[in-house]
Amino acid sequence: MIRFIASRIGFAALVLIMLSGFVFTLFFVAPGDPARVVAGERATEAQVAQVRENLGLDRPIIEQYMSFLGRSLSGDLGYSYRNQQPVLDLISNRMPATISLCVGAVILWLCMGIPIGIMSARRPGSLADRLGQGFVLIGVSFPSFVLGMAALYFLYFVPRQAGFTLFPPGGYRPFLPNPGLWAWHLMLPWFTLAFTSAAIYARLTRGQLLEVLGEDYIRTARAKGLSERKVVYKHGVRSIFSPLSTQLGADIAALLGGALVTEQVFGLQGIGSLAVQSVQTQDRPVIIGVVMLAGFFIVIANLIVDFLYILLDPRIRT
Template sequence: MTRYLIQRIGFAVLILFSLSVFVFVLFFVAPGDPARMIAGDKATETQLAQIRSNLGLDQPIYVQYGKFIAKAATGDLGFSYRNQQPVTELIVRRLPATISLVIGGVIFWLALGIPIGIMSARFPGGFRDRLGQGFILLGLSFPTFVLGMLSLYVFYFLPRKAGFMLFPPGGYKPFLDDPVTWAWHLFLPWTTLALVTAAIYARLTRGKLIEVLGEDYIRTARAKGLSEAKVVYKHGLRATLTPLITQLGADIALLLGGVIVIEQIYGLQGVGALAVQSVRNLDRPVIIGVVLMGGFFIVITNIIVDLLYAVLDPRVRGA
């Protein structure tokens, strides 16, 4: 178990190192003036000189990279000259909205997708299976932005036209200020994210569970007189957790890097919205910070998934 964990952490460090090298080469070694790229076309020569001094652009490449990675390791992701703020502060201020959206969305899509997948797998070819597959087809067919606009129209514009407010159109309210208002503003973004993603989990659960329920040990459990519910939930569902955890880890990591479409639709000023604004404004320090932060979340989430594997699979614990 310890050896396995050390190997996974070592691999994670290698991934982060590779990502940092890629980002550094892309923005600081590629042809062009890095100071001009960071400060923008309207920067004065005095500002450019100051930026070159701050970044050490007159020093050897390996020295520049050493300073770059040392600052990143301590949480210093640079300075946004367009916003006149440290990049870390910009990202940290946007993280609560993105984290709130992801946490609520995960709870909703797991609570919806897994039961639908189980229902379909227990009654393959039957009416309930067709209902489940219909949900999966609709969820996979609807683009996120279409479902988001439809939700706004049905649950915001129509009620407002009728003279009452059912749900707000968007915006983020801090959880600590008022948890009820926080959840009220996030309900539509949560359901939009959940309905699309739940279809993936329902399909994954259905496919894996149907495969598992055909195994010999499942037939043996039934022959021993175990109830169908116990066979499905204790023996069958446990075997489906590995692919579900793999999918969940990848989804959470990617979403924490910025739920771009949903944040744009509902006006949530999260990391995804910050990334879009930075690309539009060519604010390269912020782009670098968001990329590094997204890579960090992916690596950390994968380590957590590996730990869960060790808990679920005794063969991993013995490795």
């Protein structure tokens, strides 16, 4: 088990170093004057020279990379000359909205998808199974931006035309001092981001559970007289947690892309909208900071999933 943990931590560190090398090469080694891009088109030659000195662009490439890596490890993601703020401060101000959106969406799609998949697998071919498969078909067919626009129209615009407000159109409200208002403003974004993933998890849960329920040990449990509920939930469902954890780790990597679209649709001032604005204004330090931070959280999330395997699969402990 110790060897497994050490190998996963080492691999995660290697991935982060490779990511930093890729980002450094893309933004600082590629053709062009990075100092001019960072300083902005309206910067004077003196300002460009100062930026070049601050970034150490007059030094050898290896020294530049080691300095870049050292600053990243210390939490220094650079300085946005366009916004006149450190990149870490810009990202920190947007972080609560994105974390609230992503964490809420993950909880929602797990609470929706897994029970629907279990319901379908327990009675294959039944009405419940057909309803579950219909949910899956609809869920995987809707792009998130289409679903977001439809949710805004039917759950905000139409009720407002009728004279009452069911949900707000968007915008982020802090968790404190009013958690209820915070959740109310995030209900539509949560649903938009979670709906497609919930359908995928329902299909995955159904397929995995049907396969598990055909195993010999399940037939043995039934032969011993255990109730169907205990057979399904105590023996069957427990066995599908490992593949679901694998899928969750992969989905976290794609979550930022979906969050970016959802933030744009609902006007949430999160990291996704910050990334879009930075690309439009060519604010290179912010782009670098967002990429590095997103890569860090993706690697950490997958590392946590790897550690969950130790709890879910006893074979790894030996």
